[in-house]
Amino acid sequence: MTDNFQSVKNILLVLSGKGGVGKSSVTTQLALSLSLQGFKVGILDIDLTGPSIPRIFQAEDSKIVQSHHGWIPVSSTNGIKLISIGFLIKDRGDSIVWRGAKKSAMIKQFITDVNWGELDYLIIDTPPGTSDEHISIVEELSAYREKIIGGVIVTTPQLISLEDVRKEINFCKLVKLEIIGIVENMNGFVCPHCKECTNIFSSKGGEILAKELSLKYLGRLPIDPKYNELVESGKLAKYQDSEIYNEYFKIIMEQIDVRSISKE
Amino acid sequence: MITVEAPNIQKIENPNLKEPEPEHCPGPESEDAGKGDACDGCANQEICESLPKGPDPDMNLINERLKDIKHKVLVLSGKGGVGKTTFTTMLSWALAADEDLEIGAMDLDICGPSLPRMLGAKGESVHASNSGWTPVYVNDNLGMMSIGFMLPEDDSAIVWRGAKKNGLIKQFLKDVDWGKLDYLVIDTPPGTSDEHISVNTYLKESGIDGALVVTTPQEVALLDVRKEIDFCRKANIKILGLVENMSGFVCPGCKNESMIFKPTTGGGKALCEELGIPFLGAVPLDPRIGKACDDGESFLDLYPDSPASTAILDVVDALIESIES
Numbered sequence: 001m002t003d004n005f006q007s008v009k010n011i012l013l014v015l016s017g018k019g020g021v022g023k024s025s026v027t028t029q030l031a032l033s034l035s036l037q038g039f040k041v042g043i044l045d046i047d048l049t050g051p052s053i054p055r056i057f058q059a060e061d062s063k064i065v066q067s068h069h070g071w072i073p074v075s076s077t078n079g080i081k082l083i084s085i086g087f088l089i090k091d092r093g094d095s096i097v098w099r100g101a102k103k104s105a106m107i108k109q110f111i112t113d114v115n116w117g118e119l120d121y122l123i124i125d126t127p128p129g130t131s132d133e134h135i136s137i138v139e140e141l142s143a144y145r146e147k148i149i150g151g152v153i154v155t156t157p158q159l160i161s162l163e164d165v166r167k168e169i170n171f172c173k174l175v176k177l178e179i180i181g182i183v184e185n186m187n188g189f190v191c192p193h194c195k196e197c198t199n200i201f202s203s204k205g206g207e208i209l210a211k212e213l214s215l216k217y218l219g220r221l222p223i224d225p226k227y228n229e230l231v232e233s234g235k236l237a238k239y240q241d242s243e244i245y246n247e248y249f250k251i252i253m254e255q256i257d258v259r260s261i262s263k264e
Numbered sequence: 265m266i267t268v269e270a271p272n273i274q275k276i277e278n279p280n281l282k283e284p285e286p287e288h289c290p291g292p293e294s295e296d297a298g299k300g301d302a303c304d305g306c307a308n309q310e311i312c313e314s315l316p317k318g319p320d321p322d323m324n325l326i327n328e329r330l331k332d333i334k335h336k337v338l339v340l341s342g343k344g345g346v347g348k349t350t351f352t353t354m355l356s357w358a359l360a361a362d363e364d365l366e367i368g369a370m371d372l373d374i375c376g377p378s379l380p381r382m383l384g385a386k387g388e389s390v391h392a393s394n395s396g397w398t399p400v401y402v403n404d405n406l407g408m409m410s411i412g413f414m415l416p417e418d419d420s421a422i423v424w425r426g427a428k429k430n431g432l433i434k435q436f437l438k439d440v441d442w443g444k445l446d447y448l449v450i451d452t453p454p455g456t457s458d459e460h461i462s463v464n465t466y467l468k469e470s471g472i473d474g475a476l477v478v479t480t481p482q483e484v485a486l487l488d489v490r491k492e493i494d495f496c497r498k499a500n501i502k503i504l505g506l507v508e509n510m511s512g513f514v515c516p517g518c519k520n521e522s523m524i525f526k527p528t529t530g531g532g533k534a535l536c537e538e539l540g541i542p543f544l545g546a547v548p549l550d551p552r553i554g555k556a557c558d559d560g561e562s563f564l565d566l567y568p569d570s571p572a573s574t575a576i577l578d579v580v581d582a583l584i585e586s587i588e589s
Contacts, residue, residue, distance in 0.1 A: 014298035017376050017421075018344060018345060018375075018376060018377065019343065019344010019345045019346075019454040020343055020344040020454075020480075020485075021344075021345055024484070028563045040270060044530065049342065049454075049455035049456045049457055049488075050342050050343055050344070050454060050455060050488040050491065052484050052488070055483060055484055055487055056484065063267035063268070064268045065265050065266065065267055065268070066266065066267070066268050071268055077453065087268075087272055088268055088269050088270040089269070089273060089357055090269070092487060093454045093490035093492065093494050094273055094491065094494060095273070095342075095486075095491035095494040095495040095498065096270065096273055096335075096456060097273070097456045097457070097460070097461060097494065097495055097498060098273075098457060099427075099457065099461060100425045100426025100427060100457070100458060100536065101426070101427075101457050102272075103426075103457070104425075106270070123444060127344075127454075127455065127541075128344040128345075128375070128376065128453075128454055129375035129420075129453065130375050130421045130422060130423050130424075130459075131374075131423075131425065131426065131429070131458075132425050132426055132448015132458075133421070135423060135425060157382070158554050158557075158558055159558040160349075160378050160381060160382065160554075160557060160558055161345075163376075163378070164375075164376035164378070165420075166468075167375065167417040167420070167421040167422070168417060168419040168421065170419055170420055171332070171423055172530070174421060174423060175423075188526055189513065189522075189524060191515035191517060191518060192522060193480055193515060193518050193519070193520040193522070194515060194517045194518035196515060196516075196517035197517065198513075198515065198516060198517075198551055198556065199522075200513065200551045200555060201551075201554050202555070203552075210445070211537065223524055223526075225522065225523065225524055225526060228482060228526055229526065229527065229528075231484075232483065232526065232528040233421070233528075234290040234480070243397065244514060246461075249391055256289060
């Protein structure tokens with residue numbers, strides 16, 4: 001079998017110890033932003049029990065096809081290539097009740113069997129925690145270490161989230177995964193009626209944590225129902241005109257400065 | 265064109281086996297395990313021959329430990345960050361408001377245990393005696409125990425594969441000395457994996473009353489919650505009801521309500537109607553909930569008149585009714 005990963009140039013991971021903080025949302029926005037800059041982008045969703053990528057890209061009915069050269073990823077309307085276990089189940093409500101060993105086998109297959117074609121960036125969306133999926137992906141990628149440019153850590157500002165995120169950061173250190181920086185998501189909500197901003201989940205937690213641990217603070221994203229609406233109505237093509245991209249995510253992209261850390 | 269499908273997702277697998285059991289499998293724990301006709305050529309044959317036969321002796325110990333607990337409730341959600349631990353906390357405070365009841369709260373999240381902080385027991389140490397681990401009492405009639413208490417210091421990541429987690433969960437269920445309880449509320453991590461399979465297996469004999477499923481209104485969360493409900497069906501766990509958290513936000517400035525996580529597909533209520541599950545209610549977003557949780561204080565005590573408190577207590581009442589019926 002040929003090495004399917006040969007034509008993947010750079011690998012990024014999106015991580016957080018905590019669930020529901022916006023890992024898949026940041027993964028999506030990273031992919032869209034890189035794609036807008038003209039790069040070829042793929043997303044590998046290794047959240048096996050709660051995959052969100054198919055829904056976010058409105059591609060839930062798509063299937064992964066087996067070819068002579070391996071599994072062919074689903075192509076989103078934005079031209080982003082997608083792999084997720086969500087494409088491998090018959091009914092969207094099916095649960096994947098697997099213990100660790102089986103999850104690891106699936107992740108191994110994602111790495112060995114998918115024919116990505118030419119990719120400038122492969123972004124890996126991870127589940128919460130520091131368990132089987134995380135250990136497996138690091139192990140499976142060990143042969144491609146030179147392609148990994150690092151992990152983006154996502155958190156929300158409140159203490160309860162930061163505590164789990166600290167654990168994830170320690171996990172990254174343990175497995176020697178470079179941390180690109182921290183994104184603080186769900187920072188403030190601007191009332192559409194009176195424009196007053198409420199910090200529903202507190203504020204600045206991510207920024208303070210970054211400072212304390214000498215990590216790069218990449219920026220913040222507000223709670224933005226308009227972004228959720230883009231996702232829900234399948235209008236991700238309009239992302240480049242959105243406020244969240246122009247006012248917030250562009251800053252994060254500048255901070256990441258992907259060109260300076262890319263391998264090729 | 266051949267499409268790729270995920271293997272063996274219709275049944276909960278036996279944790280000890282490499283492959284699913286074949287059609288005429290004598291049963292991996294039976295006396296004939298590994299010796300039946302179906303065993304020849306089965307990938308599990310060697311494993312089955314070496315598995316201990318008969319019932320797991322630890323099950324008796326777990327049953328003995330939990331025999332004086334009247335009701336056990338699991339708090340579940342396929343999705344992370346929807347408020348499982350927040351709701352476990354609220355439910356515990358609310359139940360403990362009745363001084364005649366004895367309440368226990370148990371945290372099974374190994375990689376991200378948050379219950380100690382939310383119940384104001386952060387930094388407490390637990391004591392082990394001859395009779396086992398003693399829960400931390402945060403109130404006269406509210407004890408709590410987190411699997412986090414059994415782990416090394418604060419920030420260290422618990423980088424464990426499933427098998428090791430299962431061992432700890434078993435030990436945890438076996439060794440914590442709850443004594444007599446009216447309710448034990450069990451908080452779980454997101455997903456449908458080792459922790460969930462284990463707790464269900466180990467509590468099967470002593471009995472789980474059912475599960476409270478927590479969701480937020482948007483479809484990305486509901487999709488994962490569907491999977492959790494599917495898991496409950498596969499595992500024969502009764503669903504006591506579903507609560508929708510973070511449902512709407514009232515601006516403290518102008519008092520207008522915004523749907524922050526829009527229920528574009530009808531939210532928790534529509535899901536309940538579709539799947540035939542009791543809908544227990546919706547709890548609005550209130551920034552003071554997060555603050556109270558960070559501080560380990562009871563939101564219900566601090567803001568008894570807030571709309572969120574009223575909504576939470578309504579859900580708790582509906583849940584108790586569902587348990588008692």
